[in-house]
Amino acid sequence: MFSILTDLLPDFLLRYWPALVSGALVSLKFLAWAIAIGFPAGMGIAVIQLNGPALLRLPVIALVEMVRNTPLLVQLWWIHFAIPILFGARSSPEVSAAIGLALSSACYFSENIRGGLLALPEGQREAATGLGIGRWCLWTRILLPQAIIDTLPASANTVLSFFKATSILSVIAVPELMMTAMRISSRTADPIGVLTTMTLIYAVLGGGIAFALRRLEAALMLRSRR
Protein backbone atom coordinates (compact mmCIF):
# COMPACT_ATOMS: atom_id res chain seq x y z
CA MET A 1 0.00 0.00 0.00
CA PHE A 2 2.65 2.44 1.08
CA SER A 3 5.04 1.46 -1.70
CA ILE A 4 2.42 2.24 -4.32
CA LEU A 5 2.14 5.69 -2.83
CA THR A 6 5.87 6.28 -2.80
CA ASP A 7 6.14 5.07 -6.40
CA LEU A 8 3.60 7.65 -7.45
CA LEU A 9 5.42 10.51 -5.81
CA PRO A 10 8.24 12.14 -7.77
CA ASP A 11 11.74 11.25 -6.67
CA PHE A 12 12.75 14.72 -5.51
CA LEU A 13 9.82 14.88 -3.12
CA LEU A 14 10.97 11.75 -1.29
CA ARG A 15 14.51 13.02 -1.01
CA TYR A 16 13.97 16.68 -0.37
CA TRP A 17 10.65 17.01 1.42
CA PRO A 18 12.31 17.94 4.73
CA ALA A 19 14.04 20.84 2.97
CA LEU A 20 10.75 22.00 1.46
CA VAL A 21 9.01 21.83 4.83
CA SER A 22 11.74 23.82 6.55
CA GLY A 23 11.73 26.34 3.69
CA ALA A 24 7.98 26.78 4.06
CA LEU A 25 8.41 27.25 7.81
CA VAL A 26 11.01 29.97 7.22
CA SER A 27 8.58 31.72 4.85
CA LEU A 28 5.82 31.56 7.45
CA LYS A 29 8.20 32.73 10.17
CA PHE A 30 9.01 35.87 8.17
CA LEU A 31 5.32 36.46 7.47
CA ALA A 32 4.58 36.16 11.19
CA TRP A 33 7.38 38.63 11.89
CA ALA A 34 6.08 41.08 9.29
CA ILE A 35 2.64 41.01 10.93
CA ALA A 36 3.82 40.95 14.55
CA ILE A 37 6.06 43.99 14.09
CA GLY A 38 4.35 45.67 11.16
CA PHE A 39 0.82 45.77 12.51
CA PRO A 40 1.48 47.44 15.89
CA ALA A 41 4.02 49.74 14.27
CA GLY A 42 1.45 50.54 11.60
CA MET A 43 -1.02 51.52 14.32
CA GLY A 44 1.56 53.87 15.82
CA ILE A 45 2.40 55.36 12.43
CA ALA A 46 -1.28 55.93 11.62
CA VAL A 47 -1.87 57.75 14.91
CA ILE A 48 1.26 59.88 14.47
CA GLN A 49 0.20 60.78 10.92
CA LEU A 50 -3.20 61.95 12.14
CA ASN A 51 -2.42 63.34 15.55
CA GLY A 52 1.32 63.57 16.11
CA PRO A 53 3.42 66.70 16.50
CA ALA A 54 4.35 68.24 13.13
CA LEU A 55 8.02 67.58 13.77
CA LEU A 56 7.32 63.84 13.87
CA ARG A 57 4.44 63.80 11.39
CA LEU A 58 6.31 65.03 8.33
CA PRO A 59 9.21 62.55 8.46
CA VAL A 60 6.76 59.71 9.12
CA ILE A 61 4.60 60.69 6.15
CA ALA A 62 7.71 60.93 3.97
CA LEU A 63 8.86 57.49 5.10
CA VAL A 64 5.48 55.89 4.41
CA GLU A 65 5.30 57.43 0.94
CA MET A 66 8.84 56.40 0.14
CA VAL A 67 8.21 52.82 1.16
CA ARG A 68 4.82 52.52 -0.52
CA ASN A 69 6.01 54.02 -3.78
CA THR A 70 9.14 51.94 -4.39
CA PRO A 71 9.47 48.20 -5.05
CA LEU A 72 10.16 45.92 -2.08
CA LEU A 73 13.07 44.25 -3.87
CA VAL A 74 14.88 47.58 -4.20
CA GLN A 75 14.18 48.36 -0.54
CA LEU A 76 15.57 44.99 0.57
CA TRP A 77 18.71 45.43 -1.53
CA TRP A 78 19.11 48.98 -0.34
CA ILE A 79 18.78 47.97 3.33
CA HIS A 80 21.02 44.95 2.89
CA PHE A 81 23.82 47.05 1.44
CA ALA A 82 23.25 50.22 3.47
CA ILE A 83 23.38 48.56 6.90
CA PRO A 84 27.10 47.77 6.64
CA ILE A 85 27.82 51.41 5.79
CA LEU A 86 25.66 52.75 8.62
CA PHE A 87 26.70 50.30 11.32
CA GLY A 88 30.09 49.22 10.06
CA ALA A 89 29.20 45.53 10.21
CA ARG A 90 28.03 43.13 7.53
CA SER A 91 24.38 42.26 7.80
CA SER A 92 23.10 38.71 7.49
CA PRO A 93 20.35 38.15 4.91
CA GLU A 94 17.93 37.27 7.72
CA VAL A 95 18.52 40.52 9.60
CA SER A 96 18.17 42.63 6.44
CA ALA A 97 15.03 40.72 5.49
CA ALA A 98 13.52 41.15 8.94
CA ILE A 99 14.18 44.90 8.92
CA GLY A 100 12.95 45.36 5.35
CA LEU A 101 9.77 43.35 5.83
CA ALA A 102 8.87 44.99 9.14
CA LEU A 103 9.43 48.47 7.75
CA SER A 104 7.46 47.83 4.60
CA SER A 105 4.55 46.04 6.25
CA ALA A 106 4.30 48.75 8.92
CA CYS A 107 3.82 51.35 6.17
CA TYR A 108 1.17 49.34 4.33
CA PHE A 109 -0.74 48.42 7.50
CA SER A 110 -0.58 52.03 8.69
CA GLU A 111 -2.22 53.19 5.48
CA ASN A 112 -5.13 50.76 6.01
CA ILE A 113 -5.58 51.76 9.64
CA ARG A 114 -5.29 55.45 8.81
CA GLY A 115 -8.09 55.06 6.28
CA GLY A 116 -10.23 53.42 8.97
CA LEU A 117 -9.49 56.21 11.45
CA LEU A 118 -10.36 58.89 8.90
CA ALA A 119 -13.71 57.24 8.22
CA LEU A 120 -14.80 57.38 11.87
CA PRO A 121 -17.30 60.13 12.72
CA GLU A 122 -15.67 63.28 14.09
CA GLY A 123 -18.24 63.42 16.88
CA GLN A 124 -16.71 60.46 18.70
CA ARG A 125 -13.59 62.41 19.54
CA GLU A 126 -15.56 65.39 20.72
CA ALA A 127 -17.82 63.18 22.82
CA ALA A 128 -14.81 61.45 24.39
CA THR A 129 -13.23 64.81 25.22
CA GLY A 130 -16.54 65.98 26.62
CA LEU A 131 -16.70 62.92 28.86
CA GLY A 132 -13.21 63.61 30.13
CA ILE A 133 -11.69 60.49 28.53
CA GLY A 134 -7.93 60.76 28.23
CA ARG A 135 -6.11 60.74 24.91
CA TRP A 136 -4.46 57.36 25.46
CA CYS A 137 -7.80 55.77 26.28
CA LEU A 138 -9.51 57.54 23.38
CA TRP A 139 -7.05 56.11 20.84
CA THR A 140 -6.44 52.65 22.26
CA ARG A 141 -9.92 51.81 23.53
CA ILE A 142 -12.26 53.71 21.22
CA LEU A 143 -10.81 54.81 17.87
CA LEU A 144 -8.18 52.20 16.98
CA PRO A 145 -10.30 49.10 17.70
CA GLN A 146 -13.07 50.37 15.43
CA ALA A 147 -10.66 51.45 12.70
CA ILE A 148 -8.86 48.10 12.78
CA ILE A 149 -12.04 46.07 12.59
CA ASP A 150 -13.52 48.25 9.85
CA THR A 151 -10.43 47.84 7.68
CA LEU A 152 -9.86 44.12 8.27
CA PRO A 153 -10.54 43.21 4.62
CA ALA A 154 -7.81 45.61 3.49
CA SER A 155 -5.43 44.33 6.15
CA ALA A 156 -6.17 40.75 5.10
CA ASN A 157 -5.13 41.70 1.57
CA THR A 158 -1.95 43.23 2.97
CA VAL A 159 -1.21 40.01 4.88
CA LEU A 160 -1.68 37.97 1.70
CA SER A 161 0.52 40.29 -0.31
CA PHE A 162 3.26 39.98 2.32
CA PHE A 163 2.86 36.21 2.29
CA LYS A 164 3.68 36.42 -1.41
CA ALA A 165 6.40 38.98 -0.77
CA THR A 166 8.34 36.59 1.50
CA SER A 167 9.40 34.88 -1.73
CA ILE A 168 11.36 38.02 -2.68
CA LEU A 169 13.64 37.29 0.29
CA SER A 170 15.16 34.52 -1.83
CA VAL A 171 16.83 37.23 -3.92
CA ILE A 172 18.95 38.27 -0.92
CA ALA A 173 19.63 34.58 -0.12
CA VAL A 174 17.24 33.93 2.76
CA PRO A 175 16.67 30.14 2.71
CA GLU A 176 12.88 30.27 2.47
CA LEU A 177 10.59 28.13 0.34
CA MET A 178 11.35 29.76 -3.02
CA MET A 179 15.11 29.59 -2.61
CA THR A 180 14.93 26.01 -1.34
CA ALA A 181 12.83 25.02 -4.34
CA MET A 182 15.23 26.74 -6.76
CA ARG A 183 18.15 24.85 -5.21
CA ILE A 184 16.35 21.51 -5.45
CA SER A 185 15.35 22.34 -8.99
CA SER A 186 18.91 22.96 -10.11
CA ARG A 187 20.20 19.89 -8.29
CA THR A 188 17.60 17.51 -9.72
CA ALA A 189 17.40 19.24 -13.13
CA ASP A 190 13.62 18.86 -12.94
CA PRO A 191 12.31 22.43 -12.93
CA ILE A 192 8.82 21.46 -14.04
CA GLY A 193 8.27 19.00 -11.20
CA VAL A 194 9.92 21.05 -8.48
CA LEU A 195 8.62 24.49 -9.40
CA THR A 196 5.09 23.19 -9.94
CA THR A 197 5.21 21.50 -6.53
CA MET A 198 6.48 24.74 -5.03
CA THR A 199 3.62 26.65 -6.65
CA LEU A 200 1.14 24.14 -5.20
CA ILE A 201 2.66 24.49 -1.73
CA TYR A 202 2.32 28.26 -1.97
CA ALA A 203 -1.26 27.92 -3.25
CA VAL A 204 -2.23 25.60 -0.36
CA LEU A 205 -0.55 27.75 2.31
CA GLY A 206 -1.93 30.96 0.82
CA GLY A 207 -5.40 29.44 0.52
CA GLY A 208 -5.20 28.38 4.17
CA ILE A 209 -4.13 31.87 5.24
CA ALA A 210 -6.88 33.49 3.17
CA PHE A 211 -9.45 31.14 4.73
CA ALA A 212 -8.22 31.80 8.26
CA LEU A 213 -8.31 35.55 7.66
CA ARG A 214 -11.89 35.35 6.39
CA ARG A 215 -12.90 33.44 9.52
CA LEU A 216 -11.17 35.97 11.75
CA GLU A 217 -12.85 38.79 9.88
CA ALA A 218 -16.29 37.20 10.26
CA ALA A 219 -15.75 36.55 13.97
CA LEU A 220 -14.54 40.07 14.74
CA MET A 221 -17.17 41.76 12.58
CA LEU A 222 -19.90 39.78 14.34
CA ARG A 223 -18.62 40.73 17.77
CA SER A 224 -18.40 44.39 16.95
CA ARG A 225 -21.66 44.77 15.05
CA ARG A 226 -23.02 48.18 15.89
Next chain:
Amino acid sequence: MLDISLILDAWPELARGIATTLAVTAASFLGALLLGLLLTIGRLSRRKSLQRGCEGYVALFRVVPELGVIFWSYYCLPLLVGLSLSEITCGIIALTVIAAAYVSEIYRAGYNALPIGQFEAAKAIGLKEWHAWRLVLAPQILRRMTPSLINCGIDTLKNSTLLAAIGATELAYEAYQIGNTTYNYLTPFSFVAFVFFIVIFPLSLIARRRETRLQARLR
Protein backbone atom coordinates in the same frame (compact mmCIF):
# COMPACT_ATOMS: atom_id res chain seq x y z
CA MET B 1 28.66 56.29 0.19
CA LEU B 2 26.67 58.11 -2.43
CA ASP B 3 28.69 58.92 -5.51
CA ILE B 4 26.87 60.80 -8.25
CA SER B 5 29.67 60.35 -10.79
CA LEU B 6 28.92 56.63 -10.72
CA ILE B 7 25.44 57.32 -12.06
CA LEU B 8 26.84 59.56 -14.79
CA ASP B 9 29.43 56.96 -15.80
CA ALA B 10 26.88 54.18 -15.95
CA TRP B 11 24.21 56.33 -17.55
CA PRO B 12 23.92 54.32 -20.82
CA GLU B 13 23.19 51.09 -18.92
CA LEU B 14 20.82 52.82 -16.53
CA ALA B 15 18.95 54.56 -19.35
CA ARG B 16 18.60 51.23 -21.16
CA GLY B 17 17.37 49.69 -17.90
CA ILE B 18 14.76 52.41 -17.45
CA ALA B 19 13.57 51.94 -21.03
CA THR B 20 13.34 48.17 -20.59
CA THR B 21 11.46 48.48 -17.31
CA LEU B 22 8.93 50.88 -18.83
CA ALA B 23 8.52 48.79 -22.00
CA VAL B 24 8.08 45.54 -20.05
CA THR B 25 5.55 47.18 -17.74
CA ALA B 26 3.59 48.70 -20.61
CA ALA B 27 3.52 45.45 -22.59
CA SER B 28 2.49 43.39 -19.55
CA PHE B 29 -0.19 45.82 -18.47
CA LEU B 30 -1.71 46.05 -21.94
CA GLY B 31 -1.60 42.26 -22.20
CA ALA B 32 -3.30 42.04 -18.81
CA LEU B 33 -6.06 44.43 -19.90
CA LEU B 34 -6.88 42.00 -22.74
CA LEU B 35 -6.38 38.72 -20.87
CA GLY B 36 -8.33 40.14 -17.94
CA LEU B 37 -11.21 40.88 -20.29
CA LEU B 38 -11.22 37.28 -21.56
CA LEU B 39 -11.14 36.02 -17.96
CA THR B 40 -14.04 38.25 -17.00
CA ILE B 41 -16.08 37.07 -19.96
CA GLY B 42 -15.25 33.51 -18.91
CA ARG B 43 -16.31 34.17 -15.32
CA LEU B 44 -19.62 35.63 -16.47
CA SER B 45 -20.26 32.80 -18.91
CA ARG B 46 -23.10 30.38 -18.31
CA ARG B 47 -20.87 27.37 -18.91
CA LYS B 48 -20.03 26.12 -15.45
CA SER B 49 -16.69 24.56 -16.35
CA LEU B 50 -15.40 27.74 -18.00
CA GLN B 51 -16.69 29.83 -15.12
CA ARG B 52 -15.00 27.61 -12.53
CA GLY B 53 -11.76 27.56 -14.47
CA CYS B 54 -11.57 31.34 -14.65
CA GLU B 55 -12.54 31.72 -10.98
CA GLY B 56 -9.82 29.22 -10.10
CA TYR B 57 -7.29 31.19 -12.13
CA VAL B 58 -8.06 34.39 -10.25
CA ALA B 59 -8.00 32.63 -6.86
CA LEU B 60 -4.68 30.95 -7.67
CA PHE B 61 -2.87 34.14 -8.61
CA ARG B 62 -4.17 35.85 -5.49
CA VAL B 63 -1.98 33.59 -3.36
CA VAL B 64 0.91 32.40 -5.54
CA PRO B 65 3.98 34.68 -5.27
CA GLU B 66 4.82 36.78 -8.31
CA LEU B 67 8.41 35.57 -8.22
CA GLY B 68 7.21 31.95 -8.35
CA VAL B 69 5.25 32.67 -11.53
CA ILE B 70 8.27 34.42 -13.01
CA PHE B 71 10.59 31.48 -12.24
CA TRP B 72 8.01 29.03 -13.52
CA SER B 73 7.62 30.87 -16.78
CA TYR B 74 11.41 31.15 -17.19
CA TYR B 75 12.42 27.60 -16.28
CA CYS B 76 9.34 25.52 -17.16
CA LEU B 77 7.48 27.28 -19.94
CA PRO B 78 10.26 26.97 -22.57
CA LEU B 79 10.54 23.23 -21.80
CA LEU B 80 6.80 22.76 -22.10
CA VAL B 81 6.35 24.65 -25.36
CA GLY B 82 9.71 23.55 -26.78
CA LEU B 83 10.83 27.06 -27.72
CA SER B 84 13.71 29.09 -26.39
CA LEU B 85 12.26 32.27 -24.93
CA SER B 86 14.27 35.28 -23.81
CA GLU B 87 14.25 36.49 -20.20
CA ILE B 88 12.26 39.52 -21.24
CA THR B 89 9.63 37.45 -23.06
CA CYS B 90 9.21 35.07 -20.13
CA GLY B 91 9.03 38.04 -17.79
CA ILE B 92 6.35 39.77 -19.82
CA ILE B 93 4.32 36.55 -19.97
CA ALA B 94 4.57 36.11 -16.19
CA LEU B 95 3.69 39.73 -15.38
CA THR B 96 0.78 39.64 -17.83
CA VAL B 97 -0.63 36.47 -16.32
CA ILE B 98 -0.31 37.88 -12.79
CA ALA B 99 -1.84 41.28 -13.54
CA ALA B 100 -4.67 39.75 -15.58
CA ALA B 101 -6.14 38.15 -12.45
CA TYR B 102 -6.31 41.56 -10.75
CA VAL B 103 -7.58 43.31 -13.85
CA SER B 104 -10.33 40.72 -14.10
CA GLU B 105 -11.38 41.49 -10.50
CA ILE B 106 -11.55 45.18 -11.40
CA TYR B 107 -13.59 44.53 -14.55
CA ARG B 108 -16.00 42.34 -12.66
CA ALA B 109 -16.50 44.93 -9.94
CA GLY B 110 -17.20 47.41 -12.73
CA TYR B 111 -19.66 45.05 -14.38
CA ASN B 112 -21.46 44.43 -11.10
CA ALA B 113 -21.85 48.17 -10.68
CA LEU B 114 -23.42 48.63 -14.12
CA PRO B 115 -26.60 50.68 -13.74
CA ILE B 116 -28.79 48.54 -15.98
CA GLY B 117 -31.82 50.67 -15.20
CA GLN B 118 -30.06 53.63 -16.79
CA PHE B 119 -29.46 51.57 -19.93
CA GLU B 120 -33.20 50.98 -20.25
CA ALA B 121 -33.93 54.60 -19.44
CA ALA B 122 -31.46 55.73 -22.12
CA LYS B 123 -33.14 53.52 -24.68
CA ALA B 124 -36.55 54.75 -23.58
CA ILE B 125 -35.60 58.37 -24.29
CA GLY B 126 -34.53 57.29 -27.77
CA LEU B 127 -30.76 56.81 -27.50
CA LYS B 128 -29.38 54.10 -29.75
CA GLU B 129 -27.85 51.12 -27.93
CA TRP B 130 -24.32 52.18 -28.89
CA HIS B 131 -24.92 55.72 -27.71
CA ALA B 132 -26.37 54.50 -24.45
CA TRP B 133 -23.17 52.55 -23.85
CA ARG B 134 -20.83 55.28 -24.97
CA LEU B 135 -22.54 58.26 -23.38
CA VAL B 136 -24.25 56.85 -20.31
CA LEU B 137 -22.72 53.59 -19.10
CA ALA B 138 -19.08 53.61 -20.22
CA PRO B 139 -18.09 56.93 -18.60
CA GLN B 140 -19.47 55.86 -15.23
CA ILE B 141 -17.86 52.44 -15.30
CA LEU B 142 -14.51 53.80 -16.48
CA ARG B 143 -14.55 56.42 -13.77
CA ARG B 144 -15.20 53.69 -11.24
CA MET B 145 -12.40 51.49 -12.54
CA THR B 146 -9.58 54.01 -13.17
CA PRO B 147 -8.20 54.26 -9.61
CA SER B 148 -7.94 50.48 -9.30
CA LEU B 149 -6.48 50.14 -12.78
CA ILE B 150 -3.83 52.77 -12.02
CA ASN B 151 -2.95 50.87 -8.84
CA CYS B 152 -2.72 47.64 -10.80
CA GLY B 153 -0.37 49.34 -13.27
CA ILE B 154 1.75 50.54 -10.33
CA ASP B 155 1.92 46.99 -8.97
CA THR B 156 3.00 45.71 -12.38
CA LEU B 157 5.74 48.35 -12.48
CA LYS B 158 6.93 47.32 -9.02
CA ASN B 159 6.76 43.63 -9.93
CA SER B 160 8.89 44.24 -13.01
CA THR B 161 11.91 44.61 -10.71
CA LEU B 162 11.52 40.92 -9.86
CA LEU B 163 12.60 40.09 -13.40
CA ALA B 164 16.12 40.90 -12.20
CA ALA B 165 16.01 37.45 -10.57
CA ILE B 166 15.91 35.76 -13.99
CA GLY B 167 18.50 38.13 -15.44
CA ALA B 168 16.25 40.34 -17.52
CA THR B 169 18.18 43.55 -18.10
CA GLU B 170 15.68 45.93 -16.52
CA LEU B 171 16.56 48.80 -14.20
CA ALA B 172 17.03 46.87 -10.94
CA TYR B 173 19.23 44.32 -12.69
CA GLU B 174 21.41 47.03 -14.25
CA ALA B 175 21.78 48.67 -10.84
CA TYR B 176 22.80 45.37 -9.29
CA GLN B 177 25.41 44.86 -12.02
CA ILE B 178 26.82 48.32 -11.45
CA GLY B 179 27.02 47.53 -7.74
CA ASN B 180 28.83 44.29 -8.54
CA THR B 181 31.47 45.93 -10.69
CA THR B 182 32.09 49.04 -8.57
CA TYR B 183 31.44 47.58 -5.09
CA ASN B 184 29.31 50.64 -4.46
CA TYR B 185 25.79 49.26 -4.14
CA LEU B 186 24.28 52.14 -2.26
CA THR B 187 24.48 54.64 -5.13
CA PRO B 188 22.83 52.59 -7.88
CA PHE B 189 20.14 51.25 -5.52
CA SER B 190 19.37 54.75 -4.24
CA PHE B 191 19.13 55.90 -7.86
CA VAL B 192 16.73 53.08 -8.71
CA ALA B 193 14.56 53.82 -5.68
CA PHE B 194 14.52 57.48 -6.71
CA VAL B 195 13.50 56.67 -10.30
CA PHE B 196 10.68 54.39 -9.16
CA PHE B 197 9.52 56.97 -6.67
CA ILE B 198 9.30 59.80 -9.18
CA VAL B 199 7.29 57.59 -11.54
CA ILE B 200 5.04 55.88 -9.01
CA PHE B 201 4.35 58.68 -6.54
CA PRO B 202 2.48 60.98 -8.98
CA LEU B 203 0.52 58.01 -10.31
CA SER B 204 -0.55 56.94 -6.85
CA LEU B 205 -1.50 60.55 -6.00
CA ILE B 206 -3.72 60.62 -9.12
CA ALA B 207 -5.27 57.28 -8.15
CA ARG B 208 -5.93 58.45 -4.59
CA ARG B 209 -7.41 61.74 -5.76
CA ARG B 210 -9.75 59.99 -8.19
CA GLU B 211 -10.74 57.51 -5.52
CA THR B 212 -11.74 60.25 -3.06
CA ARG B 213 -13.64 62.10 -5.77
CA LEU B 214 -15.41 58.88 -6.70
CA GLN B 215 -16.34 58.18 -3.08
CA ALA B 216 -17.69 61.71 -2.70
CA ARG B 217 -19.77 61.28 -5.85
CA LEU B 218 -21.16 57.92 -4.78
CA ARG B 219 -22.13 59.13 -1.34
